[in-house]
Amino acid sequence: MAITATNGITTQQYIKPQEAKGHLVSTPIIPGPKTVISDAKYNLKALKDGFTGKANDHQLGKLNDIGMTVGGVGLAAYIATQKATPKTKLMEFVGLGTFMAAMKLWPKLAIGLPAKAIHGFDPNQEYVDSFGRKKPFFQDPQYTPWDLYSDEQLQKIGDKMGVDKNAQDRNDLTKANMKKIATKNNTLWMITAGIASAVFSALACNKAEKVIDPALEKVNNNKADKMLANFDAEANKRSESTAKEMQKDLDKIFEENKGKTVDSKLLEKISGRLAKGLDPVTAEGVAEDVKNMLVNGKSVINENLAETIANNTKEVLAQRLSEEQVAKLAPSKEELAKHFNETKVMGKEVSEDEANEVRVSVARMVFEKAKAEGLSTDKLKFVKKGVAQAAGNAIKANSASVLDEAAMKKISEVGKSMSELQAKDSVLTEYAQIKVADKPETVIANYWNTVSTGLIKTLGIDFKEMEKVRNNRELVQGMVRGKIEEITSDDAKYEKAIGEIAKSVAELDKKIKPEDTKKYVELVGKTYDDAAGKLHNQGMQATANKLTALAVNGKGSLKRVKQTYFEERISGVRNSFSRLINTMDVYRRISKGEIPNDGSSREVKEAMMELVKQTTLQGHSSDHSIKFYFNRSQDNSTNVDRSPVEVKDGKVVNKYFQEGKGVDVPGDYDFYQKAMNFMYNSKMDDKTVEALEKAGLKDQINTYNNEVFTKIGGADYFTKPNHKTTGDQGVSSEYKFLLLGVAPDEMMTKTVQQTYNSKKWGNTFGTVGAVLTGLTVAAQFLFGKGKAVK
């Protein structure tokens, strides 16, 4: 029988329920681009539907992910703007990325993987429902779409779980157990995720720095090299915009002040704009020149001045006189104008002397009135002095110089020269900043850090040793000395160590090529000389002088500062590492027993070895300048023991010498010369030479040793005039200071502290992460012991 219905719902005939389209999905630990894109599309659609009010619960849930990402990126971008260096800026985004990655990966790696291996299924299993919504299968224990698991899959999981093969309704037992294990794992995830995400994200950031640092340095260094190689093109490019900006700003000032009196405010505006970006010393020169250029020193007598004097006088008189007296005495604007007309100065430009006459005449006018009023002598004095001062100031301020066309033209010309200098200087400054600036992440700072932290490994200093000594320079000193003695007394160890040090030290010339340094210095010279010449011709003598200081051979000029800063930053670093190599070599020669048997007593030889060890490892420029005050005894009697010094494991076995005993022997220049000779003027050890030749550093170290021997050894010291290696070379104390660089023990103290801090942090949180992971994984073995399986 057929039933016919009218007004029915529009459907096709014989419609059946739609076939379920739900299915399990296997998402890899790191999803592929296809998944990422389709998930992102879904999320964006969710956002659109949410905005239009059509979103479903699943979509609204996804909006949380979008919000977190948007907020996270916004935050990282904001914090990045607060950071000074490219790396710290980048690290904000790395931090966000690692945190999000840690949140996603933790349940997959620490829970999903071991659970699957142990129980045969993934508690993070996802499925897509018939509406295309991807959901975690076990998210809601009260709603698990079991029909998506095939019988075969359940049987296999049951096998892995050890469910009795003959059990009735075996799959139900398996499912019950899966649900139980999944519930436990979801809880475990919630308990562990917070700590795990924070700790692993921090650890990942720490590791990421090791990849980011060299990559970023390469990018920056290449950028700087290109900048120098294409200096003219780069400077021209910048010059166009700086010139345009300069003229625009000047035009604005001109427009506002055209035809107006040049006062101190206007001068400040103009010179401030011309000197924008330059140092305060040069800016002073600019201000001086602009003043000379625009102000002719004359004042103008006019109605304006009459008004100013009238006002100023009132104010001054009110300080000591009554209101009534002020009203009677203070001249009005009209009164003053009349006075100027009568004295025939109205409308005149007056010189300083003439201005003084006007000032006096105004003061006298008021004084006469005051006298007629019968004021006391004291008050009369006050009136005369006060009015003269008020009038004087007003006349001085009422400058006759105005900003006319000629003045504006002159300033514009200077503006062109200044903007060209600024453009060129900005290229050079940026280059110097990237290469050698005294701040983190410059090429030289990275180089310093790489070489110095590498020493921890080269010298074989472990974490426990760092922990013991890190807070005290003397303890670090002792440890480093012991390490160097140990290494230098073993051929293989020394060969390896000096090879590593030489190789890393030699990197400097690759990163900052000596020919580039030369080019930089020349370009600075040319840029400043050209600019100074031009400015000088434009009437900017003071500025030109600040830039190049030609009169005093460049001393104290901005040009010289820029050149020497660059060179000295490199020298300081180069010398510090040259000194380290020299220290290693001196210790090596002592370890090998290459101690000159020069007929001195054994005690003196022992003392000298101690002196050179201390001087090379920890000596400062002050120790050199006082020619090594060093206590020892000086027994030169015929029966004294002159046998060779004994060295064991790199240490001198002192038979006679005891540190701190004896006295400094002032006349013994021989001792000084021998010590200097041993340290800086003796043949280097063969293995040292070999390593230096391989690294291309032999000449550098030879030059360094020779410089110390002659320039520092040759320096004069008044109480020990004969303590010299050569004749006085007369170099500056700054040069000597720079030559000795940082003492190796000081370098190591800082390095030990930094390395310890980062290792301590890494160890602490590495342990937290490892323990947490261990416990989380181990929990799986307990989770399987559920009572559901029989």
Place this chain on the structure above:
Amino acid sequence: MNINSVQPKIEQGFTGKVQEQKPLKYSKDTLLENNLKTKLEIQSDKLVKAFTTYPAKGLKGDRNANFYEFLTMGTVPYLLGSAALMGVFNFANKYFTPFAQSKAGSIGKKMALGVAFYGVAKEASKALVNKPVKALTGVDTEMPYAKVVEGFPRFEGDKNTKSVEYHKVFESVEFPRYDLLYGKTNEDRNAYYDKVAKKLGLGENLASSDKEVKPRLKEIIARSNTAKSISSYLWAATGVGLAIQKPWDNFFTAATKGQGFAKVKNMARSFGNNFVKAAKDLWTGGANPTKVQKYAGKALIGAAVAATVIGVANTVINARKSANLEDKNVFDENRKVVVD
């Protein structure tokens, strides 16, 4: 053929233990007043259970563990993660040399403050959407209710199978708890819907205000949730931005001074002063800002404000539009359907 039971053998009880019935605060699903007292009660109940009852149940694989409990436990990683983040920046400091310690300490303290501000700003900012939406549409999207759920008995004679959960009437856009919004008597049956209808400009004395209002309620939920999801994270970011400003250094210094009540007073005053200063610095970029720094704080605050304002406007304006009221006719009068 013998047919055996297919029930899995659960060994979770049925030991014949006699048990007293524990009274529950609610006997059936109950709408709650959305006020501070209720909020505190709900939050503390959830917080305590998130750290005690629910993990204990979950780790045992209790078959009464449900999605609500799982979601409630979301507080655990949030709080532990925040504590761990604070730890990451502060814990190792005590081993550093004094100078490194003071440097790392200052950064660490600000990071800890940032973590705290993140959480506070994220949660508190939701009111910036809720309040205006409620004022302009009459719909409180955060309206709470207590739900009484029945679980499986854990043993024979288990009398405590019921428990109370705290949900929100509009937490699901697909299944809002419309039933809780009806009055108990015929007179006030549609009172809630009448009120909302009037607010939305649909008029008064409607024949079936519930029918008119319900589709709009769904849209309000979807739109305001979207606004909250996006804006709350931007406010959280603004909170961190505020926490990393320089003036907080003064607060950390001031916080070490004084003792007892004086210390608390000192801290509170310093907190207030430096909060204002930090907010100013966030807006202006602080002393000597670069061009980017000058606008970065404004952009961050601007984004949060914009997301909130746009989100609220989108919810309210669309809810008050009176077009498309009629249901689309799904019936085709010319069509015949034959069922054999």
